[in-house]
Each structure stands twice: as structure tokens, then as C-alpha cells.
Amino acid sequence: MNRLAFLLATVFAFHTFAAETTVETDPRLHSDGKGWKLNQATIKDPKRPRVLLIGDSILSGYMAHAIKKLDGMAYVDAWVNPYNQSEHLNTKILPEVLAKGPYDVIHFNMGLHGWQEGRIKPGTFEPLTKGYVDAIRAKLPNAKLIWASSTPVLLEGDVKKIDPVINGTIIEHNRMAAQVMAECGVPVSDFYALLVDKLDLARGGKDKFHWNGPAYQILGDKCVEEVLKVMPAAK
Structure with missing residues (x-):
């Protein structure tokens, strides 16, 4: 492949991947940051462990804190996706x-984009969640993990109350996912x-989903705590 063909292939691959990470029709579930994307660390020491953080817009809020705490110990990529x-x-x-x-460690979450009726067919949440774990382990x-x-x-306009409808689905999805993780031997x-x-x-x-800095x-502290429990030492 000549240089021009290589560059065109690289650009095409980038745009194909970028296009895959821009689908969210519900304006309430915005990325809450610099967009849906994979933030990649610059690798300088190949012996240092690599960590991948996967999550929805909540990851936008804590990833900088987690990356800073792991600085010097691991290279951290963060995939914020919808x-x-x-x-x-x-x-x-x-x-x-x-x-x-x-990657040596993958800390992952997906949940805030699946509560709307019709997005996940009844009876498929658990097998699809297990399929996600299986896909990581296959690769x-x-x-x-x-x-x-x-x-x-939360209930819109009242930070002291939980949304009884949406949060009920979140609780049920958390319960089913936790069951899958227990069966797969994945810590939580x-x-x-x-x-x-x-x-x-x-x-x-009007923001029912997002949090302030202290949260x-x-x-971020919890994420780093769990990552450090399983992260290997530098090679």
C-alpha cells in the first residue's frame, strides 16, 4: 500500500469509528463533556500497565480525576459512549x-442509555450483558475486568428525590448486571x-442524570481503588 492509500485508509477508518460513537437521540443523555469518543493516552513506556475506562456521560465527570490518580502507574484510555x-x-x-x-485492566459501565422502552428487548438484557463480557475476554x-x-x-427539579420510573429500571438493570458479573467472576x-x-x-x-464535582x-476514587486491586506491576 502506498503512502497516499495508507493515509486515506486511516482517515476512512477514523471517520467510520467516529460515526459509530455519535448516536443518541435523547437530548437529556448528552455526553456532558467533549463528546462521545475514545480518549487515548500517549504511550512512552511500553512496560507500564494500560487501563481502559468504559462508560456513559458519567465517565466524562470522573475520568480526569481517575487518570490523574493513576498517573505514573498506568496509561489510561477512556471511552465515553452512548x-x-x-x-x-x-x-x-x-x-x-x-x-x-x-489493556491490562478494563473498568466498564453501560446503563443510562438503556432504560427507554424498546431499546433493549425483554429477556435480552442478561444474555447481551454476558455477551459484552465474553467479547472482552475473547479479544x-x-x-x-x-x-x-x-x-x-433523580426527579427533575428536586435533587432530594429519585425518579420513580426511570430509576426503577436502573435498579433492575443493575441487579441483572450484578448477577451476570457474579456468574462471570467479575468484581463490582x-x-x-x-x-x-x-x-x-x-x-x-432539569438535569436528572449528572452530578457535581465532589460526586x-x-x-473516580472508587474506580482507581478497584483498578489498583487487580492492576499488574510494570513489566
């Missing part, structure tokens, strides 16, 4: 991201439990 469980995610999109590795069999539960969803970062008694840290107003620091 996906819920699906076969297409498991078989095409996720493997493309994992190919950016290899990176030596990676250590950690799953993070989804955070609470229980983000939901960390914030459910700290609703005063929510952003509030994201709590999540």
Missing part, C-alpha cells in the same frame, strides 16, 4: 475499541450505592 446492550455493540463496536489496546483474555453499576436518576464498583445517599451532590434542575471525585 451505547446500551446490543449484539452490534458486542460484535462490532466493542472489538474495534479493544483493538486500540492491549483480551488476560485483561482484568471490573464492572461499575449505573448511578441514580458499586457506583449506585456510593451516590444514592448523597443526592445533594447531584447537579439538579465525580467519589466515583
Whole structure:
């Protein structure tokens, strides 16, 4: 392949991947940051462990804190994305991201984009969630995995109350995902439990989903704590 063909192929691949990470029709579920994308670390020492953080817009809030705490110990990539469980995610999109590795530790979450009726067909949540784990292990069999539960969803205009409809789905999805992780032997970062008694840290107003800085620091600290438990030493 000549240089021009290589450059064109690279640009095409980038745009194809970028296009895969821009689908969210619900304006309430915005990226809450610099967009849906894979933020990649610059690798200078190949002996240092690599970590991949996967999550929805909540990851936008805590990833900088987690990356800073792991600075000097690991290179951290962070994939902020709008996906819920699906076969297409498991078989095409996720493997493309994992190919950016290899990664030693993967701390992952997906939940805030799957509560709307029709997005995940009844009876498929658990097998698709297991398929997600299987897809990671097929691509990176030596990676250590950690799953993070989804955070609470509040009632619009009242940061002291939980949304009874949406949050009910979040709780059920967290429960089913936790069951899958138990069966797969994947440890848990229980983000939901960390914030459910700290609703005063929510952003509030018309924003039902996002949080203020102190909440994201709590999540970042928990993320790093769990990553360090399983992260290998530098080679």
C-alpha cells in the first residue's frame, strides 16, 4: 500500500469509528463533556500497565480525576459512549475499541442509555450483558475486568428525590448486571450505592442524570481503588 492509500485508509477508518460513537437521540443523555469518543493516552513506556475506562456521560465527570490518580502507574484510555446492550455493540463496536489496546485492566459501565422502552428487548438484557463480557475476554483474555453499576436518576427539579420510573429500571438493570458479573467472576464498583445517599451532590434542575464535582471525585476514587486491586506491576 502506498503512502497516499495508507493515509486515506486511516482517515476512512477514523471517520467510520467516529460515526459509530455519535448516536443518541435523547437530548437529556448528552455526553456532558467533549463528546462521545475514545480518549487515548500517549504511550512512552511500553512496560507500564494500560487501563481502559468504559462508560456513559458519567465517565466524562470522573475520568480526569481517575487518570490523574493513576498517573505514573498506568496509561489510561477512556471511552465515553452512548451505547446500551446490543449484539452490534458486542460484535462490532466493542472489538474495534479493544483493538486500540492491549489493556491490562478494563473498568466498564453501560446503563443510562438503556432504560427507554424498546431499546433493549425483554429477556435480552442478561444474555447481551454476558455477551459484552465474553467479547472482552475473547479479544483480551488476560485483561482484568471490573464492572461499575449505573448511578441514580433523580426527579427533575428536586435533587432530594429519585425518579420513580426511570430509576426503577436502573435498579433492575443493575441487579441483572450484578448477577451476570457474579456468574462471570467479575468484581463490582458499586457506583449506585456510593451516590444514592448523597443526592445533594447531584447537579439538579432539569438535569436528572449528572452530578457535581465532589460526586465525580467519589466515583473516580472508587474506580482507581478497584483498578489498583487487580492492576499488574510494570513489566
